[in-house]
Amino acid sequence: LKPHILHPTSPALPRLCIGSMEPTRGAALYPQPAVATGTGGNAPPNFETPERRGNFGVAEHTPGPVMMQPYPPVQGGVGAAAMPNPYSDPSCNQSMSAFQQQNQQPPPAVSAFQQQNQQPPPAAQGRTGASGNITDFFGRQPLVRPATGGSGIADFMPIKELSPYTSGRWRIKARVLTKSDIRRFSNARGEGQLFKVEIGDKSGEISATFFGKAVDQFYPRLQQGQVYLFSRAHIKPANPRFDRGDVVLTFEEQSQVEAAEDDQEIPGVTFDFRPLCSVPELEQHTLIDVQAVIYAVQEPFHFTSKASNREMVKREIGIWDASGPDGGSACNVTVWGDRALSDGFEIGTPVFMKAARVSEWNGNKDLSSPSVIEMNPDDSRAFALKAKYEEVQKTRPLNMRTSTAGGASGARKTAQEVREEDMQLGPPPVMGQALDPNGPKAIHRHILQATISTLPTDRMPCYASCPALVARAAGATQQSGQAATERVCQKKVTQEGPNMWRCANGHVCQNPTFRYLCKMQVMDHTECLEVNVFDAVAKQFFGVEADAYTRIYEDPSLEAQLQQIHKRVLWRRQLFRLRAQKEVWQDVERVRYHVDDVSSVAFVKDGREMLKEVKAALATGQN
Numbered sequence: 001l002k003p004h005i006l007h008p009t010s011p012a013l014p015r016l017c018i019g020s021m022e023p024t025r026g027a028a029l030y031p032q033p034a035v036a037t038g039t040g041g042n043a044p045p046n047f048e049t050p051e052r053r054g055n056f057g058v059a060e061h062t063p064g065p066v067m068m069q070p071y072p073p074v075q076g077g078v079g080a081a082a083m084p085n086p087y088s089d090p091s092c093n094q095s096m097s098a099f100q101q102q103n104q105q106p107p108p109a110v111s112a113f114q115q116q117n118q119q120p121p122p123a124a125q126g127r128t129g130a131s132g133n134i135t136d137f138f139g140r141q142p143l144v145r146p147a148t149g150g151s152g153i154a155d156f157m158p159i160k161e162l163s164p165y166t167s168g169r170w171r172i173k174a175r176v177l178t179k180s181d182i183r184r185f186s187n188a189r190g191e192g193q194l195f196k197v198e199i200g201d202k203s204g205e206i207s208a209t210f211f212g213k214a215v216d217q218f219y220p221r222l223q224q225g226q227v228y229l230f231s232r233a234h235i236k237p238a239n240p241r242f243d244r245g246d247v248v249l250t251f252e253e254q255s256q257v258e259a260a261e262d263d264q265e266i267p268g269v270t271f272d273f274r275p276l277c278s279v280p281e282l283e284q285h286t287l288i289d290v291q292a293v294i295y296a297v298q299e300p301f302h303f304t305s306k307a308s309n310r311e312m313v314k315r316e317i318g319i320w321d322a323s324g325p326d327g328g329s330a331c332n333v334t335v336w337g338d339r340a341l342s343d344g345f346e347i348g349t350p351v352f353m354k355a356a357r358v359s360e361w362n363g364n365k366d367l368s369s370p371s372v373i374e375m376n377p378d379d380s381r382a383f384a385l386k387a388k389y390e391e392v393q394k395t396r397p398l399n400m401r402t403s404t405a406g407g408a409s410g411a412r413k414t415a416q417e418v419r420e421e422d423m424q425l426g427p428p429p430v431m432g433q434a435l436d437p438n439g440p441k442a443i444h445r446h447i448l449q450a451t452i453s454t455l456p457t458d459r460m461p462c463y464a465s466c467p468a469l470v471a472r473a474a475g476a477t478q479q480s481g482q483a484a485t486e487r488v489c490q491k492k493v494t495q496e497g498p499n500m501w502r503c504a505n506g507h508v509c510q511n512p513t514f515r516y517l518c519k520m521q522v523m524d525h526t527e528c529l530e531v532n533v534f535d536a537v538a539k540q541f542f543g544v545e546a547d548a549y550t551r552i553y554e555d556p557s558l559e560a561q562l563q564q565i566h567k568r569v570l571w572r573r574q575l576f577r578l579r580a581q582k583e584v585w586q587d588v589e590r591v592r593y594h595v596d597d598v599s600s601v602a603f604v605k606d607g608r609e610m611l612k613e614v615k616a617a618l619a620t621g622q623n
Contacts, residue, residue, distance in 0.1 A: 156229075158203035162247055164235050171231040174199040174206075175266045178354065178371035179224045181337050182215055184310075195219055198244075198355070198371060199230065201266050207238065208249040218257050227266060229258040241285045244355065269372055271352055275323030276331045279358060280365050286358045290367070291381060292319035293389040295330065295398045297345045299575065299605070303597045315340035319351065319367075320398055322388045330398055334359075334368040344375055347612065348389070350382035351375055397616040412575075415527035418446045422580045422591050444580040449601060451573045452541075453528070454521035455566060460553050461518030461538070462546045466491045466503035467511075490515065514546040520569075522576065531578065531593045540598055541569045575599045 156173040157166070178198040185192055193215045197208050208230070210218055222228065234250040251257070274288040282288065296318030303312055317333045333356060354372035358365055376382070392398070413421075426440030455461075466489040491503035499510040516538030521530050535546060542549055542565055549565065552558045577597040582589055 156201075159199075159201050159206050160203040162206065162235055162249075164237055164247060166235055168232070171229060172199075172201065173227065173229055173260060173263065173266070174201045175227050175263075175268060176222055176224050177205065177269050179222060180371065181339075182219060196371075197222060199228075199249075200270075204245070206245055206247065206249060207243045208233070208251060210251045213253040214251050214255060217253065218251065218255075221257065221259070225268060227260045227263050229256075229260050231256045244287055269354065269374075271354055276319070276321045276329040277324035279329075279331055279367065282358045282365070284358055284360050284365070287355045288358065288367075289352070289354045290319070290321070290331075290356060291350070291352050291385060292321045292331075293386055294318065294345060294347055294349045294351055295320045295389070295393075297347060299599075299602065300340045301577065301597070302599055303577070313337065313340050315345075317345055318398065319353075320389060320392075322385060328388075328392055328398075332366040333370065334366065335373070336369060339373070348386070349375055350377065350386045350389075352377050352379070352382070412447045412449055415448060415450060415522070415524045415529050417526075418448055418529065418578065418580070419527055421446075425580065425582050425591060427589075428582045428584065442581065445596075446578045446580065448522070448524070448529075448576045448578055449573065449606075450522040450524045450529070450576060452520055452570055453523045455569055456519060457566070460550065461516060462514045462550050462553075463517050464493050464495075464501065464512035465489070465515045466493050466501075466505070466507045467509055467513045468503070468505075468507035470505070488513075514550045516542070516546045516549075522574075529578075529593055531576070531595050533595045537595050537598055543568060573601050575601050 155171055157170045159172055159174060162170070162172070176197055177200050178196075180196045182193055182195045185194070192212060194209055194211050195215055197210075198205055199208055200206070230249070230251075232255045234252070235247050236250055238245050238248045271289040271291070273291050274282075276290060276292060279288075294317055298316045300313050300315045303314075314334055314336045317335065318330060319333055320328055320330045323329050333353065352372075352374040353367070353370040354374075356367040356370035359368045360366075422444055424440055425444060426442045428442060468489045469486045470489050471486065489503060489505060489507055491505055491507075493501040493503045493507075493509065493512045495501050501509050501512045515535040516533065517535070518533050518538060519530055520533055521528055523529070533541065539545065544552075544565065552562050552565070575598065576595055579594045579596050580591055581594070583592050584590075
């Protein structure tokens with residue numbers, strides 16, 4: 001039977017808006033409206049289903065059909081075309097007229113079960129708020145970005161508001177305060193590279209690190225002192241050992257850095273100076289800013305890193321300020337890389353340093369790796385500090401304090417001073433036994449400028465070594481081209497037959513690898529010392545690989561070429577870095593010296609240093 005189509009204005013139906021209808025959970029929650037049929041009859045009062053007929057418990061709580069009432073007409077319109085939108089027209093939620101209230105049937109009582117399962121009305125699920133803005137399912141309005149007025153200032157987030165919980169849609173406008181050199185590293189995942197910058201705006205400063213391909217992409221573009229727009233970087237908690245502040249930024253290939261016009265409201269490099277007398281009280285890895293005067297400069301020192309097997313260079317600088325109870329404090333600063341090779345470090349120059357790291361070695365605390373070094377700053381504080389330094393130098397000249405075990409990495413000594421100091425060496429360390437921190441040191445390190453006077457030629461200064469690969473011990477030096485868990489055996493091999501060599505570990509090879517191992521005698525105007533030179537350093541002396549030297553040494557027809565190589569080694573003045581250590585050989589205790597590194601002497605600078613030493617001695621009345 002087809003129901004008659006009823007016009008919305010028919011008096012047989014009350015005027016109800018869909019927006020005001022409530023969902024029903026039970027048949028008795030609202031009265032069942034009558035439905036017109038083709039015969040004029042009414043729908044049965046109960047909606048029977050097989051489940052309801054078979055289970056009376058379910059029948060009591062099963063809702064019956066509810067008829068949806070049509071929309072009321074709108075003033076001045078006819079039919080459905082003039083019907084309002086119940087989701088946006090607030091007129092649908094207006095109170096009903098007196099006639100509608102009079103004819104409205106009160107809802108029946110609701111049982112406890114129905115109250116428990118009754119759902120809230122869908123009025124909160126509308127799509128428009130009171131102001132007409134689109135809302136979501138929970139009635140929340142979308143966030144609207146504030147108007148920028150064309151300047152775009154509101155688009156930039158202050159640095160101090162960045163946190164690990166900041167959403168990815170942020171952008172900051174900041175100035176590059178510091179920029180480090182590119183540092184390359186290797187780990188179990190392979191080789192990588194990085195560089196760091198310090199950026200700041202009006203609200204504060206933050207550290208940022210660029211990794212991988214981002215180094216090639218952004219390092220040439222970022223210039224210290226310029227303003228840029230930064231976005232799409234990762235915000236991570238800071239490591240207090242390496243970073244300032246609470247969070248840091250990590251930039252990768254997909255990050256964005258855009259050049260911007262200079263903004264005078266964004267400050268440049270600022271300093272928060274700390275006195276040098278406070279350095280011994282600070283915790284290790286603390287970053288501080290200092291203002292001081294350079295009173296000593298050592299030569300650059302080249303060496304091979306045990307961790308990465310890479311060539312590195314560093315230089316130590318002595319700085320002084322007027323803090324402390326004695327009217328002055330001194331400290332050593334270590335600079336690395338290309339900065340260590342700079343010729344701009346001159347004694348008597350005032351300097352401002354930013355973010356210098358507090359480091360500790362053998363109980364002495366010094367500074368290293370400042371992110372900014374400003375020489376001869378145009379600042380009244382620098383002028384006053386230099387005047388105080390010149391007054392102090394007239395009465396009590398400063399001497400650079402040693403910073404490493406048994407001597408400074410740049411404090412040059414004579415051979416006699418080296419030997420006298422090594423008389424205080426402790427016994428050789430015992431395998432597996434901890435060192436006594438209060439006892440004498442077992443290793444001393446020295447810088448010695450001397451001349452090679454003797455090169456023993458009674459036997460070849462090389463030995464045949466095993467080329468087999470063995471498991472690497474924890475903390476061992478990794479050489480380039482080797483896996484992270486393997487190293488070359490390098491044990492001495494003996495020949496057991498034609499093309500058959502065997503080492504003490506049982507490895508057998510056909511062609512051994514020759515390595516340098518020789519003794520030399522070095523001397524200066526005070527004393528002679530016998531030193532041991534190993535493969536890496538000996539290559540710098542001889543100028544050829546050990547395999548090539550062996551072929552020349554064993555071929556009598558190449559005697560002239562061999563003498564030419566020896567001539568290159570002998571009677572050359574070099575700067576030696578020595579490691580002194582006691583050992584017991586055939587029940588006799590002796591001190592052995594090993595050459596860790598060697599470099600040529602810069603005679604012009606060396607002459608200037610000696611002249612300064614002479615002037616300092618004359619000022620104090622020394623002989």
